[in-house]
Amino acid sequence: MTCRRTPAASPHSAYDPSPRYRWRIPRCRPMMMASGFTALSSPLQRDVPGDLLSGGSVRFETLGPLRVDCDGADVTPPGRVQRLVLATLLLRVNRSVPVDALADGVWPDDPAGRAQSRLQLAVHRIRGRLDDPARLTLEPGGYRLQVAEDESDVAAFDQLTARLRGERMPPDEVVRVTSQALGLWRGEPLEDVAELGDAAEVLRWSDRRRWVIQLWCEAQLLCGRNAEVIDRAATDLDxxxxxxxxxxxxxxxxYAAGRPADALAVYERTRVALREELGLDPGPALRKAQAQALGDGPVDVVLAAPAELPPQVPLVGRQELIGLIGEPGPSAPRVVTGMAGVGKTALAIAWAHRHCAAFPDGQLFVDLRGYSDDAPVAVEDALASLLASLGYMPERIPSDLHARAALWRSLTATRRMLVLLDNARETEQVRPLLVGGGASTVIVTSRNALPGLVAREGARVVPxxxxxxxxAVSLLRELIGPIPAEDGAAVRELARVCGELPLALRIAAQRLAARDGLGPADLLAELCDERDRLDLLDADDGPATDIRAELSWSYAALKPEAAQVFRMLGLLPRTEIDLSALAALCNLPERVVRRHAEALVRLHLAQRSETGLYSxxxxxxxxxxxxxxxxxxxxASAAARARLLSFHALGRAGARADIAWGARGRTLL
Structure with a gap:
């Protein structure tokens, strides 16, 4: 067999191996049948049913270069910024994208602080190109682009892949439906928006396309159309x-076409490419095909599905949140976020155990140690752990990060798995660990709201x-047993002093159980002194059961000025403070304080009310x-309080009555 090398693949491909291993197989070219794949070679010949992309006066296409078609006219925004903003919104179509996250995605380095005004201009220009400017709205949660299902090629593709997953079809029908799905593709997804080339949603679209191509090939083989599969599979392998x-x-x-020598040549070239580029040996599917070509028959390799979920803890009052995580199945990552000790991990584990049967290919659990005494887990090590759980020996795991991530996505592309990534620190620790499509579900727990994962991967946030x-009272009663009626008020106040945090409540219950004769009222009296409260909320069983240690890990993750804002908030009594007063307290410009106060809110180290007050x-x-x-x-603390008093006095005098607390009748000190 003669193999001819061809040019390298598109730079937007999820893989970027050396061009030395590109080849073409001599094809058989009989007349293609009507159900064949040739219609997919050109977007002008796409076989897409009219009821999938019929619709309105506008159509949004992302399965190829970004394109917006309005009544047959191409109205795609011409500028890089507008295209990037529109593409980011299309990754989270019909969902709000936070303004900060959207601006950071387009202008990650914005020392002048003009990103939001630039974003407003870009949105204005995009609206001017749409059939209805009201499609793109600003809501409390951010910008939302509204697109109907019959106006999106991705929605049409998803409808067809849902049919392929949910219906039993004869091979010819599988060929017809997969041909329709693949006919929607015009190239690599968003290939002209390079900044989003590695977005999780873009990678999932590509992985789903690979899965559909594989289904098409399998169905054609069942129909005996070996020549069509040789033509298509060789092109995709190139x-x-x-x-x-x-x-x-x-x-x-x-092999089915009577060419076992050519089949073995494909195996050898693939084996060499895997070894030289990734340091891997062929996997079970390739070894099985090799055994078949050698005449040894099929060889099945069966690995037990991993089941790594920790035991679940009984929950109180969390049923609604379990429902908000959603149902199992392919979707954007789900991010369970909240402050230290609020029960994020327990909630995610409870959801996972409830839906365990929906993931027959396994349930994986990784503690990323984002907020811990130990250093956060490196992405490379997390990928190695996940690949080992799927049966890969350490010597077969690539050393390169991108190669590991590509292998992980390939292995998960067609599986139904649950991946629970616990205690993540930041988006970049999570993004390479996202699965490659298929019917898998990824749940992430973090104290950080991970806005980058929301903006680019369309993550669903469950606060x-x-x-x-x-x-909180019910949990205490469950933990400490029957409570006399006269202690009812003390138990309720004890729950409040513990911040209604499940971890603090469990530590308090342990304190009551460990000391004979100590009642709820006695423990409450000890906890009422704020100087001793954090000392008492320590179960003396390691940092994971110490409220102070838990909070210290969040504090240690702050930048210096954000840490200063956090400390200054601790100088206030039980009250709220607006941005201007907080800037006076911190002796920093308002724009700087706003940025760091919002960082505290994202890390759940402060709260912001609907009226913009911090506490x-x-x-x-x-x-x-x-x-x-x-x-x-x-x-320094006394000087900060003096600045706040001076600000308050000026407000009383009317110099800044519009922003001072005094004008709102709030108590400062």
Missing amino acids: REPLHEPFAALLMRAL VAPLTPDD QDDLLRAYAAECAAEHDGPD
Whole structure:
């Protein structure tokens, strides 16, 4: 067999192996049948049913270069910024994209602070190109682009892939539906918006396309159309020489066509490419195809599905949140976020155990140690752990980060798995660990709201707040047993002093159980002194059961000026503060304070009310006050209070009555 090398694949491909391993298989070219794949070679010949892309006067296409078609006219925005903004919105179509996250995605380095005004201009220009400017709206949660299902090629593709997953079809029908799905593609997804080339949603679209191509090939093989599969699989293997499923399909088609020597040549070239580029040996599918070509028959390799979920903890008052995580299945990542000790991990684990049967290919759990005494887990190490869970020996795992991530996506592209990434620190620690499509689900827990994952991957955020007062009391009653009626008020106040945090409540219950004769009222009296509260909320069983340690890991992640804002909030009594007053307290410009105060909110180290006022709950404020005393000392704290009093006095005099607390009738000190 003669193999001819061809030019390298598109730079937007998920794989980028050396062009030395590109080849073409001599094709058989009989007349293609009507159900064949030739219609997919040109976007002008796409076989797409009219009811999928019929619709309105505008159509949004992202399965190729970004294109917006309005009544047959191309109205795609011409500028880079407008295209990037529009493409980012299309990644989260019909969902709000936070303004800050959108601006950071377009202008990651914006020292002048003009990103939001630039974003407003870009949005204005995009609206001017749409059939209805009201499609693109600004809501409390951010910008939302509204697109109907019949106006999007991605929605049409998803409808067809849902049919392929949910219906049993004869091979000819599979060929017809997969041909329609693949006919929607015009190239690499968003290939002209380079900034989004590695966005998780873009990678999922590509992985789903690979899965559909594999289904098309399998169905054609069942129909005996080996020549069509040879033609298509060789083309796809030229583009992605390290994608083992394409190589295995090509080998099977060649063997079925009576060309075992050519099949073995494909195996050898793929083996060499895998070894030299990734340091890997062929996987089970390729080895099985090799055994078939050698006449040894099929060889099945069966690995037990991993089941790594930790035991679940009984929950109180969290049923609604479990529902908000959603149903199992392919979707954007789900981010369970909240402050330290609020029960994020317990909630995610409870959801996972409830839906365990929906993931027959396994349930994986990785503690990323984002907020811990130990260093955060490196992405390379997390990928190695995940690949080992799927049966890869350490010597077969690539050393290169991008190669590991590509292998991970390839292995998960057609599986139904749950991946629970616990205690993530930042988006970049999570993004390479996202699965490659298929029917898998990824759940991430983090104290950080991970806005980058929301903006680029369309993550669904599930915020976890402290328990309601009634649920907090119910948890205490469950932990400490029957409570005399006369202790009812003390138990309710004890729950409040613990911030209604499940971890603090469990530590308090442990304290009550460990000391004979100590009742709820006695423990409450000890906890009421804020200087001793954090000492008492320590179960003396390691940092994971110490509220102070838990909060310290969040504090340690702050930048210096954000840490200063956090400490200054600890100088306040139980009240709220607006941005102007907080800037006076911190002796920093308002724009700087706003940025760092919002960072505190994202890390759940402060709260922001609907009216824009900042505050901390009792436990956070107690810890912030400790940090202020230790880091700033009494003189700096006194100076900060003096600045706030001066600001308040000026407000009383009317100099700044529009922003001063005094004009709002709030107590400052």
